[in-house]
Amino acid sequence: METATLSKTIDPVCGMEVDPTTAAGYSDYEDVRYYFCSPACKQKFDTAPQNYADVSSGHGRGSTGEGIGSRNAVENVFGRSASHHGSGPQIGPDVAESRQASQAMEYRTMMRKFGFAAVIGVLVLLLMLVELIPSLREATMQWHQTIGIVAAILTFPVLAWSGSQFFVGAWNNFRNHNTNMDTLVALGTGAAWLYSTLVAVAPGLFPAGTAGMYFDVAVIVIALIVLGQALELRAKGRSSAAIQKLLELQAKTARVIRQGKEIDIPVEEVIVGDTVLVRPGEKIAVDGVILEGESAIDESVVTGESVPVDKKPGDTVIGASMNKTGAFTFRAMRVGKDTALARIVEMVQQAQNSKPPIGRLVDVISSYFVPSVMIVAVITFLAWFNFGPAPALNFAIVTMVAVLVIACPCALGLATPISLMVGVGKAAEHGVLIRNGEALETASRLATIVLDKTGTITKGRPELTDVLSLPTFSANELLNLAAIADKRSEHPLALAIVQGARTRGIKMEEPESFNAIPGHGVEAMVDKKRVLVGNRKLMQRENIVMAAFEADASRLADEGKTPMFVAVDNQPAGIIAVADTIKDDSVKAVRALQRMGIEVVMITGDNERTAQAIARQAGIERVLAEVLPEEKAHEIKNLQVARGSEQASNGRGMTFVGMVGDGINDAPALAQADVGFAIGTGADVAIEAADVTLVGGSLHGVVYAIEISRGTLRNIKQNLFGAFIYNVVGIPIAAGALYPLFGMLLSPIIAGAAMAASSITVVTNANRLRSFEPQPVEKASA
Amino acid sequence: MNATDIIVNVSGLVIIAWIVWYFWLWQRESVTAQTNDGIQAIDVIVKGGYQPSSIRVKSGQRVRLNFMRREASTCGEEVLIPDFGKRAYLPENLNVPIEIMLEKPGEYEFTCGMNMYRGKLIAE
Numbered sequence: 001m002e003t004a005t006l007s008k009t010i011d012p013v014c015g016m017e018v019d020p021t022t023a024a025g026y027s028d029y030e031d032v033r034y035y036f037c038s039p040a041c042k043q044k045f046d047t048a049p050q051n052y053a054d055v056s057s058g059h060g061r062g063s064t065g066e067g068i069g070s071r072n073a074v075e076n077v078f079g080r081s082a083s084h085h086g087s088g089p090q091i092g093p094d095v096a097e098s099r100q101a102s103q104a105m106e107y108r109t110m111m112r113k114f115g116f117a118a119v120i121g122v123l124v125l126l127l128m129l130v131e132l133i134p135s136l137r138e139a140t141m142q143w144h145q146t147i148g149i150v151a152a153i154l155t156f157p158v159l160a161w162s163g164s165q166f167f168v169g170a171w172n173n174f175r176n177h178n179t180n181m182d183t184l185v186a187l188g189t190g191a192a193w194l195y196s197t198l199v200a201v202a203p204g205l206f207p208a209g210t211a212g213m214y215f216d217v218a219v220i221v222i223a224l225i226v227l228g229q230a231l232e233l234r235a236k237g238r239s240s241a242a243i244q245k246l247l248e249l250q251a252k253t254a255r256v257i258r259q260g261k262e263i264d265i266p267v268e269e270v271i272v273g274d275t276v277l278v279r280p281g282e283k284i285a286v287d288g289v290i291l292e293g294e295s296a297i298d299e300s301v302v303t304g305e306s307v308p309v310d311k312k313p314g315d316t317v318i319g320a321s322m323n324k325t326g327a328f329t330f331r332a333m334r335v336g337k338d339t340a341l342a343r344i345v346e347m348v349q350q351a352q353n354s355k356p357p358i359g360r361l362v363d364v365i366s367s368y369f370v371p372s373v374m375i376v377a378v379i380t381f382l383a384w385f386n387f388g389p390a391p392a393l394n395f396a397i398v399t400m401v402a403v404l405v406i407a408c409p410c411a412l413g414l415a416t417p418i419s420l421m422v423g424v425g426k427a428a429e430h431g432v433l434i435r436n437g438e439a440l441e442t443a444s445r446l447a448t449i450v451l452d453k454t455g456t457i458t459k460g461r462p463e464l465t466d467v468l469s470l471p472t473f474s475a476n477e478l479l480n481l482a483a484i485a486d487k488r489s490e491h492p493l494a495l496a497i498v499q500g501a502r503t504r505g506i507k508m509e510e511p512e513s514f515n516a517i518p519g520h521g522v523e524a525m526v527d528k529k530r531v532l533v534g535n536r537k538l539m540q541r542e543n544i545v546m547a548a549f550e551a552d553a554s555r556l557a558d559e560g561k562t563p564m565f566v567a568v569d570n571q572p573a574g575i576i577a578v579a580d581t582i583k584d585d586s587v588k589a590v591r592a593l594q595r596m597g598i599e600v601v602m603i604t605g606d607n608e609r610t611a612q613a614i615a616r617q618a619g620i621e622r623v624l625a626e627v628l629p630e631e632k633a634h635e636i637k638n639l640q641v642a643r644g645s646e647q648a649s650n651g652r653g654m655t656f657v658g659m660v661g662d663g664i665n666d667a668p669a670l671a672q673a674d675v676g677f678a679i680g681t682g683a684d685v686a687i688e689a690a691d692v693t694l695v696g697g698s699l700h701g702v703v704y705a706i707e708i709s710r711g712t713l714r715n716i717k718q719n720l721f722g723a724f725i726y727n728v729v730g731i732p733i734a735a736g737a738l739y740p741l742f743g744m745l746l747s748p749i750i751a752g753a754a755m756a757a758s759s760i761t762v763v764t765n766a767n768r769l770r771s772f773e774p775q776p777v778e779k780a781s782a
Numbered sequence: 783m784n785a786t787d788i789i790v791n792v793s794g795l796v797i798i799a800w801i802v803w804y805f806w807l808w809q810r811e812s813v814t815a816q817t818n819d820g821i822q823a824i825d826v827i828v829k830g831g832y833q834p835s836s837i838r839v840k841s842g843q844r845v846r847l848n849f850m851r852r853e854a855s856t857c858g859e860e861v862l863i864p865d866f867g868k869r870a871y872l873p874e875n876l877n878v879p880i881e882i883m884l885e886k887p888g889e890y891e892f893t894c895g896m897n898m899y900r901g902k903l904i905a906e
Contacts, residue, residue, distance in 0.1 A: 172830020
C-alpha cells in the first residue's frame with residue numbers, strides 16, 4: 001500500500017493540509033491511502049473517489065460537472081485547475097498540449113478543406129471563363145445549361161464539406177438569435193450558389209441577360225476564408241507564446257531527501273517541508289529556504305534580471321530559477337499553485353484576459369455588427385435592383401454577396417485582446433507584472449510618477465560612505481575602533497559601520513565593555529580605550545568639542561548622509577558617515593522617465609535636507625519631504641487634483657499619476673495612485689495593492705512597464721483603426737459606391753480575400769509586439 | 783414599377799424588419815442557477831451561442847458555470863469572463879467548470895474569444 005505522501009498530506013476533497021497522525025479518517029483507493037480533515041470530507045470522497053483521487057498527487061481535477069457530460073476538463077487553457085480547493089495541481093502543460101494537438105489537427109483539416117475548395121474553384125473558374133469569352137460562349141451555347149448543372153454538382157461538395165462549418169455555425173447561431181462571421185459567409189456564398197443553381201436549372205425564370213452564374217464566387221470565397229482561418233489559427237498560437245515559455249521553465253523533477261534517502265520525484269509530488277537537493281546546473285523545483293550550502297542562482301525567470309544572485313543558508317530560492325555554481329539543500333516552502341512562478345503565470349493570465357477601457361466601444365459595436373451588415377446587404381440589393389443599370393438583378397446579387405463576405409467582425413473582436421495578450425506576456429518576460437488591461441492603458445498615459453525614496457530610489461539600507469579622521473589615527477584605525485564599539489549594537493547605523501569595516505577587510509575583536517545610549521549612540525571600551533560613537537548630542541553630553549569637524553558634518557548632511565562623531569578617550573577622533581545610497585540604475589531610470597515626458601517626483605518621510613541631497617543625485621527636481629507614511633496617499637491625491645485642474649485649464653495633457661513604492665508600507669498610496677507600481681524582490685510577487693509589480697526591484701522596471709504599455713496601446717489602436725477603416729471603407733466599396741463615379745465594382749472574390757486578410761493582419765500586427773524591446777536606458781538617457 | 787418590383791421591394795423591407803426583430807429585439811429568457819452544497823451551478827451549452835445566455839444568480843455566493851461546447855466551430859472554443867480575468871479553453875464535448883465569486887449585485891458578461899457569443903450573469 002502506497003500512502004499519498006510521507007509526512008503531511010493534502011485532504012483531496014477540501015485541499016487542507018492534514019497530518020496523517022491526527023487525520024479524521026482515511027480511505028484507500030487504487031492502492032493509495034488518502035487522509036481527511038473531517039468526516040464530511042471522507043464521506044464525500046467515498047461516494048465518488050474518482051473525482052478526487054488524484055488531486056493530492058498533483059494531477060488535480062476540476063470540480064465535477066453536474067449532469068452535463070461524461071468527462072471533465074480543467075479550467076484553463078494553460079492547465080490551471082478549475083478546482084477551488086487549496087490543493088491545486090502543478091501548472092502542468094497537459095491542457096495546453098492537448099489544445100495544441102487539437103489545433104494542429106484542425107489546421108490540417110482546414111488546409112485539406114482549402115485544398116479541395118481551391119482545386120474545384122479553379123476548375124469552376126475555367127468553366128465560368130468559357131461563359132465570359134464571346135467566341136467560346138457562342139461555341140458552347142447549347143451546352144450552357146449543362147455547364148451550369150455540372151458546375152452546381154462540382155461545387156456542392158465544396159459548400160457541404162469545405163464550407164460546412166460556416167453553414168452549421170450560422171444555423172446554430174440563428175437558432176440562438178445570434179449572428180457571427182459564419183452567418184455572413186453562409187449567407188453570401190449560399191445566396192451565390194442557390195441563385196446560380198436556379199439559373200442553371202431553370203433559366204427561363206429569369207429575364208434575358210440576368211441569368212449569370214456565380215459558382216466560382218461561392219467556392220473561391222470559401223477557399224480563401226478557410227485559408228485565412230487556418231493562417232489565423234497558426235498566428236494566434238504564437239500570441240500566447242510568452243506564457244508557454246514561462247510554463248516550460250518549470251523543473252520537471254526534484255531530488256528530495258526522504259527518510260535519509262535521495263529520491264528523484266516529479267515536481268508535482270514535492271510537498272511543503274521536503275528537503276530538496278540541488279546541484280550546479282540544475283533547476284530549482286519549488287520555492288524554499290536554503291538549509292545548507294551556498295550558490296549563485298540565476299533568477300531571471302521571475303525577476304527578468306540575468307545577473308546571478310549569491311545565496312547562503314537562510315536565503316529564499318525561487319522555483320524554476322537556475323542553480324549556477326554550488327550544491328545546496330533547501331526546505332520546500334511553497335509548492336504547486338503557491339509558487340512564485342505559478343502566481344506569476346496566474347496573474348499574467350488574468351491580465352491577458354481582462355479588458356482595457358479602449359476595448360469597450362468595440363464590444364458595443366460588435367454586438368450590432370452582423371445584423372447591421374445584413375441590413376446593409378439587403379439595402380444594397382434593393383438599391384441596385386431599383387436603380388442599377390441592366391442587368392440590374394445580376395448587379396444586385398453580386399454587390400449583395402460582396403457586402404456579406406467583405407465585412408469582418410472578427411478583426412474588430414480580435415483587435416484588443418490579441419495585442420493585450422502579447423503585450424502583457426512580453427512584460428512578464430522582463431519581470432514586469434501588469435495586473436489588468438485597465439492598468440496597462442492608464443500606465444501608457446501617465447503624466448507624473450511619484451517615487452518613494454527609501455528602497456525605491458535608494459537601496460533601502462544604510463551603507464558606510466565616508467571615514468574622516470584626525471592625523472592621530474589612520475582612517476582604518478578609526479573605523480576599526482568604531483566598528484568594535486558598534487559590534488554589539490543592533491542599530492541600523494551601527495550595523496552599517498560594522499558591515500563597512502568588514503567589507504574593507506578589517507578584522508574586529510570583541511569590545512571589552514559595551515553600553516548603548518538610546519538616542520545618542522554607543523560607549524565601549526576597546527583595547528583599554530573609551531570609544532564613543534554617536535550623534536552631536538552624545539558629544540555635547542560628554543562635553544567633547546567637535547569644532548574641527550563642524551564643516552565636514554554640515555557638508556555630509558547636505559549630501560544626504562548621516563554623520564556620526566567618534567571620540568577616543570574623551571578627545572575628538574573623527575567622523576564616520578553612513579547613508580542610504582541610491583541604487584546604481586536609479587539615475588538612468590529617472591532620466592529615461594523624464595525623457596519620456598513624465599514628471600518625476602520624490603516622496604519621503606526624511607527631512608528636507610537629506611531628501612534634497614538624494615533628489616539631486618537622482619536628478620529629481622520636485623521633492624515632497626517630511627511626509628508621514630499615512631499622508632502619502634493624500635499627497636498623491638493632491639497631485640492628481642493639480643494635474644486635473646491643469647488639464648481643465650489648458651484642455652490638453654495627461655492627468656494620470658503613478659506611484660512607485662514598496663507593496664506593504666506604501667499600499668495606501670499605491671492604491672490612491674492611478675497606477676501603483678510595487679517594487680518586489682524575488683519571490684515576493686503578486687502584491688495586492690499594486691497595478692504593476694516589478695519583480696526585479698529595479699526602477700528600470702517602471703520605464704519598461706510604461707514603454708510596453710505605450711507600445712501595446714499603440715498596437716491596439718493600430719488594430720482597431722485598421723479593423724474599423726477596413727469595414728467602413730470596404731463595405732461601401734463592396735456595395736458599389738465607386739460604380740457611379742468610376743464604373744468600378746468589387747468582385748465578391750476580392751471581397752472574400754480582403755476579409756480573410758483583415759483578421760490575419762490584426763493577428764500579425766499584434767505578434768509584432770513579441771519583438772518589442774525596451775529602449776536601452778543608456779540610449780534613452782543620452 | 784411592376785408587380786415583381788413591388789414584391790421584391792416589399793420583401794426586402796420585410797426582411798430588414800425581421801432582422802431587427804429577430805436579432806435585436808428578441809427578449810431572451812433568464813434561467814436561475816440551482817444551489818447545491820452552497821454553490822450555485824448551471825450547465826451552459828455552447829452551440830451557436832450560449833444556452834442559456836442569461837443566468838440569474840444570487841450575489842455573495844459562489845457560482846459554477848459548467849460549460850460544454852457542443853459544436854465543431856472554433857468560434858466558441860474559448861470563453862472569457864473579463865470581470866474576473868477568466869479565460870478557458872473549451873474542448874469539444876468536454877465539461878469545463880468555471881467557478882467565480884460574485885460579491886456584488888450587477889451584470890457580468892461572458893463572451894467567446896472573439897466577442898461574438900455573449901451571455902450574462904445577473905447577480906441579484
